[in-house]
Amino acid sequence: MYATLHAFTRGLHEEHLQEISLLFEQRQALRLKPDFNWLEVADIEERIEAHLDALLIGGELALEVSRRAASEGDFGEIFGAIVLFCRQQQAPLLAEALRMMDFKDPKKQFALAMALRKALPTPWASFVEQALTQGDARLIPVLAAVSGHLRLPHGAALLAALRRSPEHALPVIEALGRLREASAEPVLRAALQGPDAEVSDAADLALWRMGRGQPDMPATPLTLAVAGGPATATALRQRVEAGHASPEEILALGILGHPPAWRALYDCLGQPELAEVAAIALQWSTGADLQADVFVPEEVDEQALFKDELQAWQQYKQAPVRLDGQPFGEVVNKPVTDPVAWQQWFEANAARFDRRLRYHKGRPCAPATWVASLQSPRGDARVRRYAALEMEIRYGCPVRFEVDMDVIQQRHALRAMEDWSRKEGARFQPGHWYLHGAASE
Missing domain, CATH: 1.25.40 (Serine Threonine Protein Phosphatase 5, Tetratricopeptide repeat)
Structure with missing residues (x-):
C-alpha cells in the first residue's frame, strides 16, 4: 500500500x-x-x-x-x-x-x-x-x-x-542601466562606439536612464522617443518628409506626440509599406479610435500542403481553403489606414490640440497620462514599454516597473506610481517637455 x-x-x-x-x-x-x-x-x-x-x-x-x-x-x-x-x-x-x-x-x-x-x-x-x-x-x-x-x-x-x-x-x-550605476559611465560610452549595434543601443538607453545622456551622443529610436525634445521631434519629422525614416522612427514620433509632425505621419498613410505604422503612431498621439476588423490570411506552409494544393499554390498562387470555401486566416482588429477617414477625423478634432505641447492618446503628456496608459488593458505592449521609460527618464519616477512582471506585481507597482503621480505630478505642466524631472527644450 x-x-x-x-x-x-x-x-x-x-x-x-x-x-x-x-x-x-x-x-x-x-x-x-x-x-x-x-x-x-x-x-x-x-x-x-x-x-x-x-x-x-x-x-x-x-x-x-x-x-x-x-x-x-x-x-x-x-x-x-x-x-x-x-x-x-x-x-x-x-x-x-x-x-x-x-x-x-x-x-x-x-x-x-x-x-x-x-x-x-x-x-x-x-x-x-x-x-x-x-x-x-x-x-x-x-x-x-x-x-x-x-x-x-x-x-x-x-x-x-x-x-x-x-x-x-x-x-x-x-542591468547597469536599470541600476543607474554611475561608475559604469566610461564603460557605457566606450560601448556606444563598439561594433555590436545591439550592445551600443543598450548602452545608449543605459546612459539616458542614468541621467548621463547627451544630445550629441548616438541615439536609437527608443531613446529619441523617451528622452527627446521638440528639436528631436522636428528632426524626425524632417526625416519622414524626406522619406528616410524607418518604421521605428515613425513610432518614436508617435510617442513624442508633437502635433507639427502629424501632417508628415498622415502623408505616410499613402505609402503601403508605411501606412499601418503611421496609423499606429497617429493613434498613439491623437487618441483617435480609428480601428477596423481586417481579415489576415494565414501564411501558406508548402510542406503542409497536399499534392494538388501544392500544385495550385505553386502554379497559380491559389491558397488552400476551408471546407466552406473560405480561406484560412483570422480577423484582426487593426488601425484604419484610409487617408479619407483620418482627414475627416482631423477636420473634426484638430482645433483641440495645441501645437506647442505633446500628446499621448489625445491627452497632454503628464505622469498621470502615462500611468493611465500602463493601466489600460488595451495598451499596446510597445506603448507600455515606452510609458514605463517615460516615467523613469522624463519625470524621475523611482518606482520599479517591468512590463513582464507578474500581473500582481504590476498592479502593486502601478498603485505606487499613482501615489507618486498624485504627490509629485503638480510639478509638471501637462504637455510640456521634461527630462530627468526638469523642464527641457
Missing part, C-alpha cells in the same frame, strides 16, 4: 510540474501576441501559483521530483523547480541545478532567469553578487538579468563580470 501511495503522490507532483510547464509556455505565448492584453495572464499566473503551493506542501518527495525535473525537464518544468527551491530556500538543490543546466538552450536559460526574478530569497542576493565575479561565467547573463530587474545593488560586480566575460556585454549593460 505504501509503495502504491508513494507512486501515486510522486505522480501528482510530476503532474503539478507538467501543468506549471504548460501554463508557463502559455503565458509566454500570450505575451508575444500583437493584441496582447497584459491582464489576460493573471488567471494563468494564479493557476501556476496553485500548482507551486501544492509542491510547497509536498515535502521531501516534491523536492526529489523537482530535483530531477531541474536537470531533465523542459524549460517550464525547470521554471517550476527553481521557484520551489527558492521558496524552500534549498540552496544545495539550486546549486546542483545550476551545475546541470544546459546553458546552450536559450529557453532553459530564460526560464531560470524568470524563476530567480520571481522567487529569489533576499538573503541569497549576496551569493548572486559573488557568482557574478567568481562563479561560472555561463551564469552571467542570467544573474545580470536578475540583478537588473530586481534592482540589486550589484554595480561593481556587474562591471567585474563584464571585464572577465565581455561576450556577455548585452545583459550586463542592460
